[in-house]
Amino acid sequence: MAGVNQDRCPGVLRPHQAADGAMVRVRVPGGQTSGTALAALGRAAERHGRGLLQLTSRAGLQVRGLPSDLPDAFEAAVAAAGFLPSASHERVRNVVASPLTGLHGGLADLRPLVRALDDALQADDALAGLSGRFLFGLDDGRGDVAALEPDLTYRALGPDHGLLVVGADRGRAVALEDAVPALLALARGFDAARAASGVWRVRELPGWVDGLVGFAPVPVPPAPEPPLGAVGAHAVVGVPLGFLSPVQLAAVTAVAGTGAVVVTPWRSLVVGHGADRLAELTAVGLVADPTSPWTAVSACVGAPWCASGRVDTQALVRSVAAEDRRWPRTHVSGCERRCGAPAGPHRDLVAPTRDELLAAAEPRLVVHV
Structure with missing residues (x-):
């Protein structure tokens, strides 16, 4: 398992x-x-x-x-x-939030919620042993964090209310002021349920999810393109x-x-x-140009930094970055562990040659007028 x-x-x-x-x-x-x-x-x-x-x-x-x-x-x-801030809880402080929340766009400013969740998590002795892979998500309504499929998510539907979502698509309504205690209660419940199986993530324990009372399927919002460049007054x-x-x-x-x-x-x-x-x-x-290859191509650390890596993924990707190609979302891994791979659809290449990597992209069309 x-x-x-x-x-x-x-x-x-x-x-x-x-x-x-x-x-x-x-x-x-x-x-x-x-x-x-x-x-x-x-x-x-x-x-x-x-x-x-x-x-x-x-x-x-x-x-x-x-x-x-x-x-x-x-x-x-x-x-x-x-x-x-906490030696006992340092590895369980895994919280992702909409990066532009409170700065530009979104249905709610979730920055205070990030701080409140982090403080409450550190104060909860029962959660010190939560898996370091367990992930909390706070989505301000734009769907960016929901697309990452955290284990537990607060998804804003307005400035003071939203959905409490377990896994990808099981949720119930919750007020913003009740979000932190609700998230921690679910985390404690999962941690107790996972003890016998040794699993780390909610998706690995579907029986626990199915047994939650009051939760029903909720629609999954479409994932927006990650912002880049000038966004309002801010730089991404x-x-x-x-x-x-x-x-x-x-x-x-x-x-x-x-x-x-x-x-x-x-x-x-x-x-x-x-x-x-x-x-x-x-x-x-x-990078501020959304057409740059660096927005589409990622890689694990690879050799020689990782003993499992069979190729120098960093040097390999840098060697093709200047090629005039149209890159699909591509991840290059040095071994079958595929560390750092993106959550969404992507082309998966394990220890490729340079020619195999270039074959993943299409040359850009040049139109002569």
Whole structure:
């Protein structure tokens, strides 16, 4: 049965030993952080690791290339930046939220709900052992987070009410003020039900879902295209292959200052009030063009960073990025684990050659007038 092995999801206090050194995963509930906090984490990554911040498909961050015996100074720096408020609950603070909520569009501002859910989750001793793979979602009504199919989701239908959704499509009405206790009650119920089977995710325990009282099928909203470029007063920029370099981080923090930066599940960043300085961000290789190959092609870390990788996925994808091709949504994996693959439909390539990767795209048509 899926999930019966030990939950090995890494955290700051439980690093994963990769081929390039220790890797830690930093939870960023709702993706919501600031230029100040991001800069502090970047300095810690440069001092102790490879200097890169890796964006994850759950709107979190990873730091790689750390010493196998993680320095106390690194842990202290992560905590001082505000990314480690709870040692006991650090790996269960998995919350994704609509990245532009409260900034532009949406039916409700869910930023307070992100903070309330995170605070309540940390205060709940019973949930300290929840799987590190379990995912809470907060969708402000635009359908972006619902498309990720979190285990439990609050989906706004208005500024003060919405749906409490279990899995992809079983829901009931709930007031915004009741959303946090309702989400945590369901999480506790799932955690108790999963104990005998060892599964990690709601979709792996359909009998528990079917037994919930008061829940009925609800429509699944269509997934919108992830935003990119200037959105209202804000800048949304893609991070090629999800690796934010020190130079790129410096540009982001220079534009954001002490203001909001939001990590998105699509390996992009929302830089608050950065629309008028978008050129500074694209000048360092961040992406604002929705037709760029970097919006369609993703990859796992691959060799030599991962011992399981059979190809250098990063170098492979970078070698074709400049080709004049029309790319479908494509994910390149170094092995059959397919780490980092997108949730939606995509072309799945495992350890391809360069020619096989190019074959996944079509040459652009040139029209002579």
